[in-house]
Amino acid sequence: MYNQPLSIALATCLALAAAVVACGPTDDGDSDGSSSSSSGSANGVTPCGAFDGSPKSCPAGQYCADETLSICENGCLSNTNCADDQLCQKDPGYDVGTCQNTGSAVSCADLCAKLQACDPAITQAQCDQACAGLNDTCKSCIVGANCTELNDGTACYAECGVSE
Numbered sequence: 558m559y560n561q562p563l564s565i566a567l568a569t570c571l572a573l574a575a576a577v578v579a580c581g582p583t584d585d586g587d588s589d590g591s592s593s594s595s596s597g598s599a600n601g602v603t604p605c606g607a608f609d610g611s612p613k614s615c616p617a618g619q620y621c622a623d624e625t626l627s628i629c630e631n632g633c634l635s636n637t638n639c640a641d642d643q644l645c646q647k648d649p650g651y652d653v654g655t656c657q658n659t660g661s662a663v664s665c666a667d668l669c670a671k672l673q674a675c676d677p678a679i680t681q682a683q684c685d686q687a688c689a690g691l692n693d694t695c696k697s698c699i700v701g702a703n704c705t706e707l708n709d710g711t712a713c714y715a716e717c718g719v720s721e
Contacts, residue, residue, distance in 0.1 A: 601640040601656070605629055617643070618656050636694070636716060644694075644701055644716075663696040675704035691717060 601617025608627035615621050615629035617640040622630040632638075632653040633645035639656035647654030668691075669684035688696070695717035699707065706712035713719075 601638055601643070603638055620653070636698070644697055646701055649703055649705055657701070659697050662693045663700050667700050668696050671700045675707045 602614050603621060605613045605615045605621035606624035606627040607613060608625070613627035613629075615638070617638070618633070619629040619631055620634045620638045622628045630653075633647075633656050634653060636643075636645050639645050642659055643656040644659055645654045646657045665685065665688035668688050669679075669681065672679045672684055672687065691699075695713060698713035698716035702712035
């Protein structure tokens with residue numbers, strides 16, 4: 558059975574992986590292997606307006622529910638709301654999730670098992686290519702995402718460096 562949305566999502570991931578592998582590592586001054594993001598920081602602290610005139614921020618594990626009133630609420634909308642060793646896990650159909658510890662780096666076997674569980678047409682060569690080219694945050698996101706989100710192409714864009 559051919560699953561077009563998953564194939565499109567995986568093709569995007571594999572294209573990204575191929576670009577990374579083909580280009581090789583670059584020395585952009587931030588080659589410590591960490592991922593960076595323009596919103597939030599690696600420690601999960603995110604800005605949340607300036608209600609009383611001074612800038613406010615939400616701690617890791619909370620998101621900014623109202624930037625005008627600087628209101629933080631428990632949970633996460635994305636990985637930027639979580640500490641650097643956590644991922645935002647959301648149940649299908651929910652916008653707010655919880656930050657979960659990632660533990661150790663994802664193995665290629667775990668990544669391939671997830672990709673092939675969601676789309677049995679994925680070959681070992683495609684898995685190997687994805688594993689070689691994707692960062693640990695992206696791999697962790699893919700392994701932690703549910704197949705529905707992977708199939709419809711809504712999972713892991715930010716984590717994998719793909720713009721929607």
